[in-house]
Amino acid sequence: MDQTVTPSPDFDQSFRDQFENLLRWRRDIRHFETSPVPADLVQACLSMANLAPSVGLSQPWRFVELQDPTRRAQIIQSFEDCNAQALQAYEGEKRQLYTTLKLEGLRQAPVQFAVFCDDETDKGDGLGKQSMPEMLNYSVVTAIYSFWLAARTHGLGVGWVSILDPQTVKNACNVPDHWSLIAYLCVGWPAIDPTCTPELEQKGWENRQPHPDFYKKL
Amino acid sequence: MDQTVTPSPDFDQSFRDQFENLLRWRRDIRHFETSPVPADLVQACLSMANLAPSVGLSQPWRFVELQDPTRRAQIIQSFEDCNAQALQAYEGEKRQLYTTLKLEGLRQAPVQFAVFCDDETDKGDGLGKQSMPEMLNYSVVTAIYSFWLAARTHGLGVGWVSILDPQTVKNACNVPDHWSLIAYLCVGWPAIDPTCTPELEQKGWENRQPHPDFYKKL
Numbered sequence: 139m140d141q142t143v144t145p146s147p148d149f150d151q152s153f154r155d156q157f158e159n160l161l162r163w164r165r166d167i168r169h170f171e172t173s174p175v176p177a178d179l180v181q182a183c184l185s186m187a188n189l190a191p192s193v194g195l196s197q198p199w200r201f202v203e204l205q206d207p208t209r210r211a212q213i214i215q216s217f218e219d220c221n222a223q224a225l226q227a228y229e230g231e232k233r234q235l236y237t238t239l240k241l242e243g244l245r246q247a248p249v250q251f252a253v254f255c256d257d258e259t260d261k262g263d264g265l266g267k268q269s270m271p272e273m274l275n276y277s278v279v280t281a282i283y284s285f286w287l288a289a290r291t292h293g294l295g296v297g298w299v300s301i302l303d304p305q306t307v308k309n310a311c312n313v314p315d316h317w318s319l320i321a322y323l324c325v326g327w328p329a330i331d332p333t334c335t336p337e338l339e340q341k342g343w344e345n346r347q348p349h350p351d352f353y354k355k356l
Numbered sequence: 357m358d359q360t361v362t363p364s365p366d367f368d369q370s371f372r373d374q375f376e377n378l379l380r381w382r383r384d385i386r387h388f389e390t391s392p393v394p395a396d397l398v399q400a401c402l403s404m405a406n407l408a409p410s411v412g413l414s415q416p417w418r419f420v421e422l423q424d425p426t427r428r429a430q431i432i433q434s435f436e437d438c439n440a441q442a443l444q445a446y447e448g449e450k451r452q453l454y455t456t457l458k459l460e461g462l463r464q465a466p467v468q469f470a471v472f473c474d475d476e477t478d479k480g481d482g483l484g485k486q487s488m489p490e491m492l493n494y495s496v497v498t499a500i501y502s503f504w505l506a507a508r509t510h511g512l513g514v515g516w517v518s519i520l521d522p523q524t525v526k527n528a529c530n531v532p533d534h535w536s537l538i539a540y541l542c543v544g545w546p547a548i549d550p551t552c553t554p555e556l557e558q559k560g561w562e563n564r565q566p567h568p569d570f571y572k573k574l
Binding site for chain 2: 158
């Protein structure tokens with residue numbers, strides 16, 4: 139039974155305004171200082187990740203912090219290979235623009251995580267995922283986003299690198315076959331003060347759309 | 357180019373404490389009042405969803421608000437079918453416990469959304485998803501979680517229903533084949549004041565694990 143006696147918190151307009159600032163000024167960071175991040179700060183952000191929702195209370199997130207230079211070099215090589223491949227999809231001006239984008243901070247970020255989903259966890263006993271097994275993966279995404287937002291409240295930058303071969307990252311991390319790669323995260327102090335405009339928008343790759351464009355009523 | 361002149365916000369400890377409260381007291385709500393929710397409040401939460409990160413700035417989230425009783429009845433029927441099927445996976449005490457769980461608020465929640473991912477959006481021009489195409493789906497998950505947290509700052513409850521057949525929900529919403537169902541959301545005022553203990557933990561289905569259990573360093 140629930141033993142909690144603390145009353146449910148009320149959030150006021152001042153908090154809501156700040157929370158909107160947090161979402162608006164989050165950024166995917168690719169420019170990092172190499173200066174170290176206190177370990178207890180990283181742990182505090184991991185504790186916040188652990189408050190994320192998960193299907194059936196399965197908590198399938200597995201954070202592997204990569205410090206070993208040999209393993210990190212395998213990640214960089216995978217990015218280089220996948221990025222060269224990705225470039226082939228573009229032509230002309232878009233191809234030129236693509237080559238100018240900085241899409242990761244793998245050589246600078248002092249803290250790096252591969253984040254996996256344990257697809258065979260017993261925890262939660264399968265509740266809520268029989269008809270939509272991908273719910274396990276989605277639970278891990280909410281943990282990553284919790285980590286990301288928590289980091290931002292401390293001024294710490296997070297970059298989500300997805301231009302990687304998942305199997306290469308799994309091999310570099312020596313994790314079981316039934317763990318799926320969800321994200322590779324670069325974490326550190328931003329080298330450039332984050333703006334509220336995404337870097338891809340600043341560089342002319344793509345623009346944000348306002349919200350009515352993605353909403354309809356039936 | 358970035359025209360923003362507002363300085364990057366600093367978040368203080370008081371905000372961080374409140375943000376932790378927000379994550380800690382979020383809940384998956386299944387008990388709703390039937391009283392209406394102001395439309396502008398729902399729109400405000402959708403605006404917050406639109407601030408979520410997305411691969412290549414693709415913003416692939418598509419929110420379909422379902423009000424039509426016939427369509428809603430199809431969702432309820434799909435839940436009933438999938439839930440009866442899910443029950444077959446359990447035996448003995450666990451089966452008995454499963455039957456006592458309330459896993460959705462489909463008959464009460466005044467506002468309901470099916471949330472899809474447009475798997476073929478041109479937006480973002482494919483950047484960042486060639487080696488991990490599932491990144492599009494993950495972007496939609498961060499939008500849903502943004503909506504959820506924003507709703508909670510207003511005291512509004514959100515329940516994510518995943519015991520559904522995705523194809524049935526797509527048919528009920530009459531959306532293109534290349535839209536994937538990510539979530540079905542029930543939204544409304546909670547009928548029971550939310551605690552900081554998940555309902556599945558209160559009912560003895562599963563317990564939360566502390567965070568060192570999911571972390572390792574290499």
